[in-house]
Amino acid sequence: MSRTAVSAPGKRRDRRLKSFWKRVRRPLAESRFVKGAIASLFTQAMRFIRLTNPAVAGSIVFAGSRYEDLEPGIIALWHGQHILLPAFYPSRTPLVAMVSRSADAEINALVIEKFGIESVRGSGGRSDTRQMDKGGAKALIALKKSLMSGKNVCMIADIPHGTPRESGMGVVLLAKLSGRPIFPGALATSRRKVIEKSWDKTTINLPFGRSAIAVGEPIFVPADADETEMENKRRELTAELNSATAKAYRLVDER
Incomplete structure (x- = not known):
């Protein structure tokens, strides 16, 4: 019997499975029950x-720290390193997080809400805030109102599918508009899986290890900051976030 004849039934079965998945994928993705269960x-x-x-020893504790004295503030994180933060959020202050408006991010919003964290849908990275769309501008206004009401907010600093671990202007702009400090933060666990092919080196944290939270120097952006100073603050945020990330991984990897 030829190899082609043997493999033909398997190929037909694969095509039927793919066809079935295409038919059910959209209804599943739109089902509130399924999304809630996930x-x-x-x-x-x-x-x-x-x-x-x-x-581990050295992991940041907010209670009684200088960070708590400066709250409310803007917690800035890197893409791909932020997944576990809702479970580890260290402050007693209520938190509001910006979540992408994409359909894929809806489950993210549902997850953080289960941890008691409010969500604001928008995209706040932006390399150039002058090009910010209407939805992004509304999200920043909502985050500013949250800060003014005494809540911390959380934003991802780098731009989706842009240069990883290079801050955009969104966080810096919110700090300028609100007058509140930026807390450059990082979370790491000793047991983890890095998805090397992902653009941001997405890190999946695993159980049965050690954890650490690191926070860099708070960054304030003056209300009258011009473009040059805004760019300097963006670079400062990039450096502080990279420093905090390196420290968090160093703490959990040391034995």
Whole structure:
């Protein structure tokens, strides 16, 4: 019997499975029940990872620290390194997080809400704030109102599918508009899986290890900052975020 004849039934089966998946994928993606169930599974997994990764010496404790004295503030993180933050959020101050408006990010919004974190849908990275769309501008206004009401906010600093670990202007602009400090933060666990092919080196945190949170020097942006100073603050934020990230990984990897 030829190899082609043997493999033909398998190919037909694969085509039928792909056709079936295409038919059910959209209804599943639009089902609130399915999305809620997936979000619940992620939430429980994150709590389990948090429980099985005790903090190492040197990990930041907000209570009674200078960071707590400066709250409310803007917590800035890198893409791909932020996934577990809702389970590890260290402050007692209520938190509002910016989440992408994409359909894929809807489950992210559901997950963080299960941790008691409010979400604002928008895109705030932006290399040039003059090109910010209407949705992004509305999101920044909502985040500013949250800060004014005494809540911390969280934003991802680098631009989706841009240069990883290079801050955009969105966080800097919010700091300028609100007068509140930026807290450049990072979270790391000793057991992790890095998806090397992802643009941002997405890191999946695993259970049964050690954890650390590191925060860089708070960054203030003057209300009258011009373009040159804004660019300097953007570079400062990039440097502080990279420094905090390196420190968090150093803390969990040291034995």
